[in-house]
Structures are given as structure tokens and as C-alpha cells.
Amino acid sequence: MALMAPKPPMGWNAWNYFGPGKINEQVVRETADAMVEQGFRDAGYTYVSVDDCWMALERDANGDLQANPETFPSGMKALGDYIHERGLKFGLYAGAGVLTYANRAGSYGYERQDARKFAEWGVDLLKYDFGYVAPGTNAPELFRRMGQALRESGRDILFSGCLGRTEVTEWMRSVGANMWRLSGDITDQWSSIVHVAKNAMSVAPFSGPNGWNDPDMMVVGLDGEGWASGVGWMKPEDVCKGCTDNEYSAHFSLWCILAAPLLMGHDVRKTRPEIARILLNKELIAINQDDLGVQGYALPPMSNGDIILAKPLQNGDIAFCLLNEGDSPKKMILSWQYCGWEMTDRVKLRDVIAHVDMGEFVHGMYAVVEPHSARVFRATRL
Numbered sequence: 001m002a003l004m005a006p007k008p009p010m011g012w013n014a015w016n017y018f019g020p021g022k023i024n025e026q027v028v029r030e031t032a033d034a035m036v037e038q039g040f041r042d043a044g045y046t047y048v049s050v051d052d053c054w055m056a057l058e059r060d061a062n063g064d065l066q067a068n069p070e071t072f073p074s075g076m077k078a079l080g081d082y083i084h085e086r087g088l089k090f091g092l093y094a095g096a097g098v099l100t101y102a103n104r105a106g107s108y109g110y111e112r113q114d115a116r117k118f119a120e121w122g123v124d125l126l127k128y129d130f131g132y133v134a135p136g137t138n139a140p141e142l143f144r145r146m147g148q149a150l151r152e153s154g155r156d157i158l159f160s161g162c163l164g165r166t167e168v169t170e171w172m173r174s175v176g177a178n179m180w181r182l183s184g185d186i187t188d189q190w191s192s193i194v195h196v197a198k199n200a201m202s203v204a205p206f207s208g209p210n211g212w213n214d215p216d217m218m219v220v221g222l223d224g225e226g227w228a229s230g231v232g233w234m235k236p237e238d239v240c241k242g243c244t245d246n247e248y249s250a251h252f253s254l255w256c257i258l259a260a261p262l263l264m265g266h267d268v269r270k271t272r273p274e275i276a277r278i279l280l281n282k283e284l285i286a287i288n289q290d291d292l293g294v295q296g297y298a299l300p301p302m303s304n305g306d307i308i309l310a311k312p313l314q315n316g317d318i319a320f321c322l323l324n325e326g327d328s329p330k331k332m333i334l335s336w337q338y339c340g341w342e343m344t345d346r347v348k349l350r351d352v353i354a355h356v357d358m359g360e361f362v363h364g365m366y367a368v369v370e371p372h373s374a375r376v377f378r379a380t381r382l
Contacts, residue, residue, distance in 0.1 A: 004158040005178040011047025016265025019227025024071040052102040071084040080122035091125035097132035111149040119155035127160040147176025168204035179212040186216040188229040188240040207295040220248045220268035221275035250374035256288035257296035257321040283352035301331040324369035335364035346382040351375025
């Protein structure tokens, strides 16, 4: 079997915008079309994933999962065919318990049957969640059962484990998962973005080709709309107001440096030009998709608790991300002596967000980083 995820998967997942109540086959088809028309597919975003609530409340007479006849009347195979015809890949959701979090039929006790059905439908990615589990079972056992079932299904299906805690890094790869969630659900606000990013920084050594740390799906471009903004489940006064474009840019930069799966979460059909520029930044995507597959690690802070990440790249370059999580501009000092280079090395820096060559530096450099922002440099030793 070929490696399912030699690089961090890229695509779109329905949950962060559409949540449990607004997803249907027309939305998914229109999103697939938009991903092609707006250049996302050609930039590497290939997975189109339907999250919870695609299935009916009950299984059919044969014990098979079945599509919700009201929201997915054409069925899941037809939806998968539509996605595949556009050069994209089909992602689907299931749960390891007796019910999913949205109280739909879970896969507990039906793992082999469900995996065969997913293969029949042409599923390319399975997001496998963990809720309402049977007493006496444990997480590694349940995920291992589905991992084995997918291997026996007759189709290569990327296995995305969703349990939401850093401890899963100790065993998720062994059950066959190709990526694993590290925290609870992200929300469309700066504090949440920084929180889940720092959470991922703490387990950097566990990530690599065919097994990626997953901070969570992105909220870039939600703009205070949709499920991850709290619409439909938070009190009106608590609904997230969304992020600034600087914050969304920093969010994307962090996910690229962290070698995280890049799964868009906004309504792609309504992508603003500013958001498209963030998500289609070829230089940042190249850092995320680098063949070496190393997650960026935190450098010792030079001053004031600076957060600076370094990501070694296959050709010998190093990508640096300088994050200012605070509310005031910050002068941040970058030194490459912690990365295998010498202080006296001449290093060429390129700003990959602004797409500007910065020149040559010796001993290090400093950069001003605006509040709630990040700067990313690709460094080449001369």
C-alpha cells in the first residue's frame, strides 16, 4: 500500500462553516466547483470532506450506513463521483461510538462493513471521531479496529483520527492513522488560533510523513460567520466577531510552519480576494509541503518571550516564523545559531508573505512584527 499522506493533506472540510445543520449535497458540489474555478485545486487543495450529519439517523435493512435522504438525496457514491470528475478527492466522516456527536449512526461494531461501504462509494479520506463510545472500550482499540478495516477495504483511504488531545501522539500512528487532532474545536478568534497552535508546538517531534499533527481545520476567511464562529450554538453576545486579515495570515503561516494539514473551513464559494491571496500563497504552501516533512520547532526566546519557529527544508534552507500574539508592535530578534548554522554565516532571507528578497545578513537580524501578526522568512545559507 502506498503512503497515504507523504505530505500534509490539503483540502476543505464542511464543519467549520456549515456545522451540523446546513450541509447538503448542493453545497458540497458547488464547493467542489469553486475549488476548481478559484485555483484551489491546482494549488494542492484536493480533499472535499463532508463532516457529521451526512448520514441518516438509522442504518438500512442490511445494516449499512445510508445518506440522509433530505440533504443528500442522490447518495454518497454519486457525490463522490461528482467530486472525482473534477480532479478532487472525497472525504467523509464517521464516529467510533454507537452514535456520532450529532446523534447519527456510529460505526461501533460495524467497522468492517462501513469500511467496505466507504470503499464502494469511492471515499479517499475518513475523518473518524470519538463520541458516545460503548462502556469497557478504549480509544486505541476502537481506532485500531477502523484502521485495520480500512486496510482490508480494497481501497486506499487516508485515516484522519479525531480525538482532540496531545496524548494521542503516543499511539495514533500505530493504529494506522495518517493525521490526528490535538485539541478541541477551533473557533474563529485570535485567542483560539494561538491556543491550538501552541498546543501543536508542544508535540512537534511526533509529526512527519504519513503521520501528521493536526491542530484543527482552519478558520481563515470565516469572517465571523458559520459554526466555528458560534453562529447557531453560542449566545448572540458570545458569537465570535471573526479575525482581521493579519490574524488570518498569521493563522495560515503558523499552519504552514507546523507542517499541519491545510484544510480550509470557510465557504469557498464566497472567498474574498484578500483571503484567496493568503490561502494561495505558493511560497508558504511550498514550505508546508516540503519533502523533508519536519514540523517547525520553537527556538529559545532571545527576549521578551518571543515565539519564533524554525522549519528545516529538504534543500538545506530553513523557514522561520516570527509570531507576535500581543497587542503592540514588537521588535523580534532572529538568530540562526540554534538551527545548525554558525552566527557568522552569511544568510539570504526572503519574506515569503510579502514576496520580497530582504538581502544578506550575518549574526542574525531583527524584524518588527505587527500586533496579532506573523512574518515568515525563507533563509538560505550562502
